[in-house]
Amino acid sequence: MLERLESLRTGALERVAAATDAAGLRAVEKEYLGKEGGVAEILGAIPGLPVEERRDAGRGANELKVELLEAIAARKAALEGELVAELRDAGGFDPTMPPAAPERGSLHPITQVRREVEGIFTSMGYEILDGPEVELDYYNFQALNIPLDHPSREAQDTFYCDEDHTLVMRTQTSPVQIRAMERMTPPFRMIVPGRVFRNEEQDATHEHTFHQVEGLVVGENIQVGHLTWTLRRFLNELFGRELEVRLRPGYFPFVEPGFELDVRCPFCEEGCRVCSKTTWIEFCGCGMVHPHVLAAGFEGREDVDPGALTGFAFGFGLDRLVMMRFGIDDIRNLMGGDLRFLEQFPC
Numbered sequence: 606m607l608e609r610l611e612s613l614r615t616g617a618l619e620r621v622a623a624a625t626d627a628a629g630l631r632a633v634e635k636e637y638l639g640k641e642g643g644v645a646e647i648l649g650a651i652p653g654l655p656v657e658e659r660r661d662a663g664r665g666a667n668e669l670k671v672e673l674l675e676a677i678a679a680r681k682a683a684l685e686g687e688l689v690a691e692l693r694d695a696g697g698f699d700p701t702m703p704p705a706a707p708e709r710g711s712l713h714p715i716t717q718v719r720r721e722v723e724g725i726f727t728s729m730g731y732e733i734l735d736g737p738e739v740e741l742d743y744y745n746f747q748a749l750n751i752p753l754d755h756p757s758r759e760a761q762d763t764f765y766c767d768e769d770h771t772l773v774m775r776t777q778t779s780p781v782q783i784r785a786m787e788r789m790t791p792p793f794r795m796i797v798p799g800r801v802f803r804n805e806e807q808d809a810t811h812e813h814t815f816h817q818v819e820g821l822v823v824g825e826n827i828q829v830g831h832l833t834w835t836l837r838r839f840l841n842e843l844f845g846r847e848l849e850v851r852l853r854p855g856y857f858p859f860v861e862p863g864f865e866l867d868v869r870c871p872f873c874e875e876g877c878r879v880c881s882k883t884t885w886i887e888f889c890g891c892g893m894v895h896p897h898v899l900a901a902g903f904e905g906r907e908d909v910d911p912g913a914l915t916g917f918a919f920g921f922g923l924d925r926l927v928m929m930r931f932g933i934d935d936i937r938n939l940m941g942g943d944l945r946f947l948e949q950f951p952c
């Protein structure tokens with residue numbers, strides 16, 4: 606029996622060494638180690654052997670099995686190595702070449718600028734809030750001192766989500782002012798970047814879907830000086846230089862007094878295309894929060910006395926900033942979803 610084992614071993618090792626590919630190795634494995642292979646045959650014959658031979662025969666068969674498996678694995682690795690060497694030597698294979706870079710997307714230009722804005726306000730202690738895009742008329746208009754029959758609604762026609770117009774696509778991020786007052790305890794500072802919607806005639810500067818950043822600060826003794834200081838700081842950070850700002854009277858139902866804040870054009874000294882040759886850029890609407898708005902927002906709050914509080918608010922368009930930053934001349938590109946446009950703003 607031991608002789609039989611030895612001849613099996615020699616034959617098998619020769620076959621392994623002679624195999625030239627993985628399929629050949631699998632055939633050898635099957636022939637010697639398969640269910641009906643040589644080793645199985647020996648194991649099956651053991652019960653018929655004289656007792657004193659059985660042990661050595663069993664051990665010998667098992668050792669052969671292990672040895673063969675190792676030999677097959679080693680030969681397989683060697684064949685693979687040969688294959689790689691062959692491909693390499695055939696030319697066209699440069700192991701020092703970096704792998705093809707995976708395709709990467711990039712952040713939308715609006716996201717890039719929004720994050721920058723958030724970073725600046727966060728550094729000034731502002732929280733970043735969010736609110737629903739499908740909003741109740743109450744939050745979008747009424748609580749902001751814009752009753753149902755108010756003429757300023759004319760300029761903010763939107764998309765209505767139900768028959769009686771109680772649910773609207775929000776026309777501004779200002780409704781989050783009210784939602785913040787309902788939940789937060791003064792003093793607080795927050796901004797709300799977000800998407801807004803209007804029934805607009807579309808052109809290079811008007812879209813039905815665009816982006817605003819709302820700001821609100823509520824506390825004791827908040828004054829107009831805090832408002833101008835804050836917005837000037839923000840603009841200086843954003844444009845990387847000291848810029849003048851100015852206030853003009855402006856009407857928004859939810860602030861009193863209300864202003865339009867202009868900033869000195871960061872791109873020129875004596876007038877350019879961006880500032881329409883005026884050297885000033887209209888930046889945002891702002892003002893001191895109207896007492897009606899404070900009353901509506903804090904209504905029912907026992908821990909807050911809206912009469913003892915003041916605040917300022919502002920709201921600016923994010924799309925405008927993005928267009929200025931990247932020199933984009935048509936707002937419709939921003940939400941157009943055209944990759945040829947978006948790929949121009951990698952980050």
Ligand code: DAH
Binds near residue numbers: 889890891919920
């Ligand atoms: N929500 C206003 C708009 O869409 C912008 C605005 C003006 C926001 C004055 C304010 C503000 O918070 O105080 O035109």
